[in-house]
Amino acid sequence: MQVALDLVETDRAVQIAKEAVEGGVDWIEVGTPLIKSEGMEAVRTLKNSFPQKIILADMKVSDTGALEVEMASKAGADIVMVLAGADDSTIIEAVKAAKKYGVKIMADLISISDPVLRSEQLEKMGVDYINVHAGIDQQMVGRDPLDVISDIVQVVSIPVAAAGGLDATGCARAVQAGAEIVIVGGNIIRSADVRSSSRKIRESVDSPSVVMVSKPSQDSEIRKLLMGVSTPNISDAMHRKGVMKDIRPMLKGKKMVGTAVTIQTFGGDWAKPVEAIDMAKEGDVIVIYNGRRDVAPWGGLATLSCLNKGIMGVVIDGAVRDIDDITTIGLPVFASTYVPNAGEPKGFGEINAEITCGSLPVKPGDYIVGDDNGVVVVPKENAYEIARRAKEVEKTEKRLFEEIKRGATLSEIMKLKKWEKQ
CATH class of the missing domain: 3.50.30.40 (Ribonuclease E inhibitor RraA/RraA-like)
Structure with a gap:
């Protein structure tokens, strides 16, 4: 069970990760927004804060594979995410660098048109994990990463991860489909009670067969x-x-x-x-x-x-x-x-x-x-799409309410002065 820290402030990420670990999270992902905002320092800080946990750097490597893997590994990452859509030469260089620096490579299938075929190719190139991922914008229009997991696990022998809007029920479905890793972002990091949300998902991952899995009609879901x-x-x-x-x-x-x-x-x-x-x-x-x-x-x-x-x-x-x-x-x-x-x-x-x-x-x-x-x-x-996006807005606001209740102001949490347009 992996938590994706798709935030832009390192201090908030550390606090949320702490609560998520207490709720049962195994791996900690330094999300792409956090890396873009804070750089490799975010990876260093998370590794120093959680030295016993696997730290994944979601670099979304698409070029200069060796250089970016080296950067992440030296900052403390144990796993580095590359884009499955990157050129084969980039992925091969990333794999070589990973072996040199003692880290693993996870390939993200986001936006891949033939994920089953690409998964076979990625395994042959030496990646360690496959991530079946519907991105946030794809989730908003109804893309489901779970639709192809069962096909992919039939053609590869390496572990398969699932990511993209997963909640407790979605994680249970992912495990039932053959995923060995579930990656959860918004349903943990935007929760007002991160520990409880993580614990609920932990329970569904550990006992997926007891979770009632059904897919409602789109109208009823809207x-x-x-x-x-x-x-x-x-x-x-x-x-x-x-x-x-x-x-x-x-x-x-x-x-x-x-x-x-x-x-x-x-x-x-x-x-x-x-x-x-x-x-x-x-x-x-x-x-x-x-x-x-x-x-x-x-x-x-x-x-x-x-x-x-x-x-x-x-x-x-x-x-x-x-x-x-x-x-x-x-x-x-x-x-x-x-x-x-x-x-x-x-x-x-x-x-x-x-x-x-x-x-x-x-x-x-x-x-x-x-x-x-x-x-x-x-x-x-x-x-x-609008209903899904509105739910993400609501989750974000609930988390902000919780952080304000702990004594901070909205301006302090959002670091408004830092992000004012110059």
């Missing part, structure tokens, strides 16, 4: 991920975009995640909004453009009707009424304001066309997330 993060997390994952303007929660403490059923209506005309309830499915969110804030296309009776269909909530660019009834019903409702008066059911507008709501385009099937901060729109075509 909904679960979005339900577990805040709208600020999602906004950060979307590079501060996706937030509806001037749309606020009518009930505090209510979370909503669902797929959009869109309604274009005008001036309080509530015919199409009410008809959309009958068209909506369980798990949907009604999203309405009303166009005016002085007359409402939605109220308590429509809200109550949504409960019968399992609708997750309602968003209105405009006004809502019957706020007292809506509060009693408890269904999440988000709107621009609330007023007493409603319009007439004239039937103008349309259902399930692309609309603008809160100054954002909304298409039928887009994921709509609302909480006490407001509402965000997650485009359906890249919802899985």
Whole structure:
């Protein structure tokens, strides 16, 4: 079990490594971001801090194989990571240098189009370990490193590692597929309780057969991920975009995640909004453009009707009424304001066309997330990626909260002055 310290501050890496080791981690990886930020000094510091542990330097060597292996080995690394996609000459030189300096070589299959064939070639060139790896950006779009492990272990005799978004369940799957090494990054280093997270993964690695392994549908996974993060997390994952303007929660403490059923209506005309309830499915969110804030296309009776269909909530660019009834019903409702008066059911507008709501385009099937901060729109075509990235944001913030609780300030932890643009 290997922890990947993909951080940029050595002091934080040492503390997190200490907690991870107490939780059962065997090997410590000095991650590529840490090496790029702090250089070989990070490798030296980790080796000095954990002299009895195997230290892997994730150099991602792609050229000058002998030189980079020499650097890492002299800094204290026991294993050096090279890119499997590097030229054969680079890998051969890295292997020669490793033998000279008494270290091992692990080859990272990240972005390799034929990982099985390349694994066979790498073993013949003398590498000591194969790392089946889906990079962070690949993970965000659904690449799973576990899909090919069972094929690779059939064609090589050297140990195979798995890396890429692994949690306790993923580690169990990796071991069941034949991996002898599991590499865990974010699910340990971004945890508020590194020891407990490491211990949970340790248990799954030691007893993989007792872990229930099942793969949910992508829609259910998206909904679960979005339900577990805040709208600020999602906004950060979307590079501060996706937030509806001037749309606020009518009930505090209510979370909503669902797929959009869109309604274009005008001036309080509530015919199409009410008809959309009958068209909506369980798990949907009604999203309405009303166009005016002085007359409402939605109220308590429509809200109550949504409960019968399992609708997750309602968003209105405009006004809502019957706020007292809506509060009693408890269904999440988000709107621009609330007023007493409603319009007439004239039937103008349309259902399930692309609309603008809160100054954002909304298409039928887009994921709509609302909480006490407001509402965000997650485009359906890249919802899985955004949900995964939002979860990484949430993990990072949880870890920062924990470090601040220990007495540091956010500026101190992030070393803001060091990283200010010069």
